[in-house]
Amino acid sequence: MAGEVKMSSEVRAAWLFVGPGLAIIFLFFLLPIAAALLLSLTDFDLYAVADWHNLRLVGFDNYLHLLRDSLFWKAMRNTFYFVLVGGPLTVVVSLAAALMIQSRLTRFPGLFRTAFFAPAVTTLVAIATVWRYLYHPNFGLLNHALGWIGIAPIDWLGDTRWAMPAIILLSIWKNFGANMIILAAGLQSIPESLYEAARLEGAGWWRQLRHVTLPMLAPTFLFVAVMTCIGYFQLFAEPFVLTRQGEPLNSTLSVALLMYKEGFRFWHMGYAAAVAFVLFLVILAATTLQVRLARRGEA
Amino acid sequence: MRKALVSLGLHAALVAGAVLTLLPLVWMVMASLMPAGEASSVPPPFFPSHVTFEHYRELFVHLNIGRVFFNSALLAVSVTVLSVLLNAMAGYAFAKLRFPGRSRIFGFLLGALVLPSQVAILPLFLLMRQLGLISSYWGVILPGMATIFGIFLVRQYALSIPDELLDAARIDGASEVRIFAEIIMPLCRPILVTLAIFTFLGTWNDFFWPLVVLTDDSKYTLPVALANLFGEHVQDTELMMAGSVLTVMPVLLLFLLLQRHYVQGLLMGGLKE
Numbered sequence: 001m002a003g004e005v006k007m008s009s010e011v012r013a014a015w016l017f018v019g020p021g022l023a024i025i026f027l028f029f030l031l032p033i034a035a036a037l038l039l040s041l042t043d044f045d046l047y048a049v050a051d052w053h054n055l056r057l058v059g060f061d062n063y064l065h066l067l068r069d070s071l072f073w074k075a076m077r078n079t080f081y082f083v084l085v086g087g088p089l090t091v092v093v094s095l096a097a098a099l100m101i102q103s104r105l106t107r108f109p110g111l112f113r114t115a116f117f118a119p120a121v122t123t124l125v126a127i128a129t130v131w132r133y134l135y136h137p138n139f140g141l142l143n144h145a146l147g148w149i150g151i152a153p154i155d156w157l158g159d160t161r162w163a164m165p166a167i168i169l170l171s172i173w174k175n176f177g178a179n180m181i182i183l184a185a186g187l188q189s190i191p192e193s194l195y196e197a198a199r200l201e202g203a204g205w206w207r208q209l210r211h212v213t214l215p216m217l218a219p220t221f222l223f224v225a226v227m228t229c230i231g232y233f234q235l236f237a238e239p240f241v242l243t244r245q246g247e248p249l250n251s252t253l254s255v256a257l258l259m260y261k262e263g264f265r266f267w268h269m270g271y272a273a274a275v276a277f278v279l280f281l282v283i284l285a286a287t288t289l290q291v292r293l294a295r296r297g298e299a
Numbered sequence: 300m301r302k303a304l305v306s307l308g309l310h311a312a313l314v315a316g317a318v319l320t321l322l323p324l325v326w327m328v329m330a331s332l333m334p335a336g337e338a339s340s341v342p343p344p345f346f347p348s349h350v351t352f353e354h355y356r357e358l359f360v361h362l363n364i365g366r367v368f369f370n371s372a373l374l375a376v377s378v379t380v381l382s383v384l385l386n387a388m389a390g391y392a393f394a395k396l397r398f399p400g401r402s403r404i405f406g407f408l409l410g411a412l413v414l415p416s417q418v419a420i421l422p423l424f425l426l427m428r429q430l431g432l433i434s435s436y437w438g439v440i441l442p443g444m445a446t447i448f449g450i451f452l453v454r455q456y457a458l459s460i461p462d463e464l465l466d467a468a469r470i471d472g473a474s475e476v477r478i479f480a481e482i483i484m485p486l487c488r489p490i491l492v493t494l495a496i497f498t499f500l501g502t503w504n505d506f507f508w509p510l511v512v513l514t515d516d517s518k519y520t521l522p523v524a525l526a527n528l529f530g531e532h533v534q535d536t537e538l539m540m541a542g543s544v545l546t547v548m549p550v551l552l553l554f555l556l557l558q559r560h561y562v563q564g565l566l567m568g569g570l571k572e
Contacts, residue, residue, distance in 0.1 A: 010396055010397060011396075011398045011399070013392075014398035014401070017388040018404075021444075021445035021450060022445075024385065024441065024445040028426075028441060029414075029416070032419035032421075032422035032426060033419045035422035035425075036418050036422050106310070106313065107310070111317075115316075115317040117562075119320060119324075121554040122504075122551060124506060124522070125506050125521075125526050126521075126546040126547045129542075130323050130540065132529075133540070136339075138341060141322075141343055144343050181565050185566045230413065234415055273421050273422070276417060283415055284413075287413060
């Protein structure tokens with residue numbers, strides 16, 4: 001009570017202002033993440049959903065089970081395939097688009113920027129529905145267009161070899177625009193004098209790109225790469241809609257989708273929490289690795 | 300001469316890119332206007348042989364999409380209004396009010412920015428179940444009411460507000476709440492608009508959490524309803540495209556109208572640190 005009296009009105013107001021927001025974030029974000037770790041150490045299942053007394057601590061059993069679960073490894077492989085192939089492709093397309101938009105030769109850059117960015121604001125579930133029809137082996141526009149250049153129809157979503165590339169193609173389309181905007185702003189902030197100096201030394205387009213643009217863009221590039229990577233590890237709605245929850249033969253089953261199925265379809269919530277936590281550790285490790293590599297590149 | 304060739308190649312690439320980017324969206328609209336079954340013919344038509352709105356009528360009359368649309372709009376608006384308010388309050392306090400632990404708490408929040416939200420979903424579901432909020436609007440609204448990103452965005456912006464302005468108001472006897480409502484909110488308007496667009500789009504497009512927490516179909520949002528509809532109507536290409544148009548068009552129009560603000564926000568999230 002005495003403390004409250006001494007509290008200045010500024011401090012009191014501060015707590016009044018940050019209190020509600022912090023409470024929401026703590027209760028509905030930070031606490032659940034911490035609880036995920038605890039949950040992964042239990043055998044929380046359908047019986048525990050019905051009655052908490054059926055809950056038992058099982059230590060690291062879920063994690064041991066996970067390591068022996070071939071479906072988990074398959075989901076992990078699929079997710080890494082998506083991140084390692086789709087991530088770099090997305091970033092490269094974003095960079096190409098940003099370079100084109102920022103080129104001094106480009107007329108109506110605003111128009112192209114809007115067009116390239118439009119997919120980024122659309123609803124993924126609706127878009128995945130659209131693409132499912134575009135990928136149709138007989139009636140899809142994609143195979144039809146490929147037919148013009150003599151490529152035989154591909155069973156995009158029914159063939160285990162093509163389903164993941166199909167998801168990657170959709171993801172590039174959906175995501176390159178947002179990255180492009182950020183990279184374009186990075187390009188804009190590079191001082192023109194650097195290019196002038198390079199031109200005076202006789203550097204052409206390619207050498208300007210390699211020795212001025214890319215090094216100067218490195219911090220922005222790292223940010224885009226890390227954000228893309230974190231987002232791509234959480235692959236969920238694309239295989240949920242586009243390939244009907246991981247088909248064919250689980251070739252597009254992602255770790256997040258496995259967590260959803262285990263947790264909300266079979267109510268293996270303890271096990272699903274272990275899946276989620278491993279995903280968390282993988283994302284953390286990947287992010288750290290990227291930042292470390294970038295630092296070493298600088299030195 | 301060389302420059303003209305380079306320019307030609309560049310613009311050819313830009314136009315090709317724009318066509319490829321917009322094609323799926325344009326086809327979606329076209330197919331939604333085709334008579335039933337027309338999209339599934341060989342060769343696949345791009346334009347409808349004649350325009351029909353029967354699929355939209357079907358969605359509203361028989362499939363109750365009006366209700367779903369209302370749910371999506373209600374949730375997106377509620378989350379936007381509430382979270383802009385709470386994030387503005389917290390962001391302002393972190394920027395301009397001195398209180399013990401301020402920098403420590405803020406640093407902690409920044410660190411938590413990289414935590415993937417999917418990890419929270421299972422315990423959050425159990426928590427909502429405990430609170431009896433499964434399949435209630437509050438199940439979606441409550442967790443969306445404040446975000447670390449939003450607080451961060453407002454704080455960065457509010458840092459540039461001069462302290463003298465606030466001190467002068469205090470000397471004039473204005474209460475802290477009045478200072479916030481009458482000085483801070485108007486000054487922060489640009490960033491709050493950006494944050495509002497961001498939040499609206501994010502809530503409208505969100506799928507994973509609404510899918511989990513809204514188990515009753517009277518509470519479905521558009522993405523959840525669409526994914527469900529897809530299970531039963533996968534053969535009805537034109538109907539599904541009409542549903543997709545209804546889902547995508549509101550956010551696409553909002554983006555086209557408020558593009559400048561949205562892009563600004565993206566850059567602040569991307570470039571400040």
